Amino acid sequence: MKRYFACLITFVFLLISAVPVVHARTEDAELYVARGIQKINEQNYSSALMLLKRAIKISPNSIEAVFYSGVAYTGLKNYKKAETAFYKVLQLDKDAVEAYFELGRIYYLTFECSKSSGNFSRFNALTAESPIKKQAEKMRKDCKKERRGEKRYKLDITLGGQYDSNVILEHDNPPVAGAGDADDIRGT
Numbered sequence: 001m002k003r004y005f006a007c008l009i010t011f012v013f014l015l016i017s018a019v020p021v022v023h024a025r026t027e028d029a030e031l032y033v034a035r036g037i038q039k040i041n042e043q044n045y046s047s048a049l050m051l052l053k054r055a056i057k058i059s060p061n062s063i064e065a066v067f068y069s070g071v072a073y074t075g076l077k078n079y080k081k082a083e084t085a086f087y088k089v090l091q092l093d094k095d096a097v098e099a100y101f102e103l104g105r106i107y108y109l110t111f112e113c114s115k116s117s118g119n120f121s122r123f124n125a126l127t128a129e130s131p132i133k134k135q136a137e138k139m140r141k142d143c144k145k146e147r148r149g150e151k152r153y154k155l156d157i158t159l160g161g162q163y164d165s166n167v168i169l170e171h172d173n174p175p176v177a178g179a180g181d182a183d184d185i186r187g188t
Contacts, residue, residue, distance in 0.1 A: 028055075028058055029054075029055040029058040029059040029062055029065065030055075032051045032052065032054045032055035032058070032065070033051075033052065033055045033062065033064050033065045033068060035051045036048040036049075036051035036052040036055065036065070036068055036069075036072070037068055039051060039072075040068060040071055040072055040075065043075065045072045045073075045075035045076045046072075046076065048068070048072040048075075049069060049072040049073065049076070052065050052068050052069040052072060053069065056069065061092055063089055063092050063093055063096060066085050066088050066089050066092070067085070067086070067089045067096070067098065067099060067102075069085050070082045070083075070084075070085030070086045070089065070099075070102060071102065073085060074102065074105070074106060074109075079106050079109070079110055082102070082106055083103065083106055086099045086102050086103045086106070087099075087103075095126060097122075097123055097126045097127050100119045100120070100122045100123040100126070101119070101120070101123045101132060101136055103115075103119040104116045104117075104118075104119035104120040104123060104136060104139065104140070105139065107119065108139045108142070108143065111146075113143035113144075113146050116139065116140070116143050117140050117143050117144070120136045120137070120139060120140040120143075121140065123136050124136055124137060124140075
């Protein structure tokens with residue numbers, strides 16, 4: 001009986017001492033994610049990806065870490081890995097509306113409009129009013145136009161005069177008359 005009691009106390013002690021280690025590892029993962037998001041905001045996608053991979057190694061089912069790794073891959077124009085990351089987010093949480101938007105954006109950027117429209121439609125259906133909802137709708141409409149044979153972008157040429165803010169133009173101060181290239185101090 002004493003032996004059983006000693007084993008039980010040892011087991012409880014080991015269990016209690018392991019809880020702070022697990023908690024500390026979760027906090028480390030959250031810190032890596034926060035620093036990764038900061039690097040994404042600085043458009044330093046490779047550093048962000050390194051930090052987010054560390055977070056995923058600690059917490060493989062962290063939706064936030066996987067999502068932002070997809071954003072970093074998109075920033076690096078590695079669309080296949082970004083697509084994989086966003087699909088993993090949807091496996092972990094099928095209602096992760098941001099993942100639908102990012103998938104739609106990837107397909108929009110890679111001219112895969114058939115896939116893009118479906119993701120934007122799901123995003124719009126699951127999202128209340130938000131600023132990116134308008135952007136998603138615009139990209140979805142651009143894809144519809146493209147399917148009809150219209151171009152996504154148009155060229156607009158505007159002609160106008162050039163204005164130099166360093167020159168003061170006054171009606172009673174005309175330009176120097178008779179000044180030629182020889183008078184130019186630049187020697188051109």
